Amino acid sequence: MNNLFEQARVAWRVNGGIVNGHDPEYKNLVKVCKAEKLDIDLVIPLLLSAVESYFAYCRHRKTDGVFCEPPSSFTVYINNQRWMREYPTSQTNKPKQRKCFHCGNTDVVNKADFKPWRCWRSECKTEYEKL
Ligand SMILES: [Zn+2]
Numbered sequence: 001m002n003n004l005f006e007q008a009r010v011a012w013r014v015n016g017g018i019v020n021g022h023d024p025e026y027k028n029l030v031k032v033c034k035a036e037k038l039d040i041d042l043v044i045p046l047l048l049s050a051v052e053s054y055f056a057y058c059r060h061r062k063t064d065g066v067f068c069e070p071p072s073s074f075t076v077y078i079n080n081q082r083w084m085r086e087y088p089t090s091q092t093n094k095p096k097q098r099k100c101f102h103c104g105n106t107d108v109v110n111k112a113d114f115k116p117w118r119c120w121r122s123e124c125k126t127e128y129e130k131l
Pocket residue numbers: 100101102103104105118119120121124
């Protein structure tokens with residue numbers, strides 16, 4: 001369990017967040033879990049993926065030119081129980097997947113002048129030429 005906690009800390013640090021040391025941070029987590037009546041053994045496995053999805057969310061916002069506050073210290077993250085917060089996955093803002101207008105397959109021919117998109121299947125090509 002401790003090892004998973006350390007992995008979450010490392011993920012926080014490598015993404016530019018502030019860490020203050022394993023022991024004080026672990027003690028703080030114990031304190032927060034106690035105060036909030038949370039089972040620490042259930043919280044720790046959630047931390048790593050929560051941290052990762054948080055930074056994925058930040059990266060995604062940056063790509064879109066949206067401001068994302070710089071990561072705080074890991075202690076603040078723990079204190080605010082931010083692992084409970086859900087971040088939208090990058091899935092939601094992904095550009096629409098290209099699909100063949102005829103069969104709906106995604107292996108479209110990558111050519112800008114094919115609009116609508118079409119795949120390489122001969123029947124789709126035939127349909128495309130009828131447009
Ligand atoms: Zn097709």
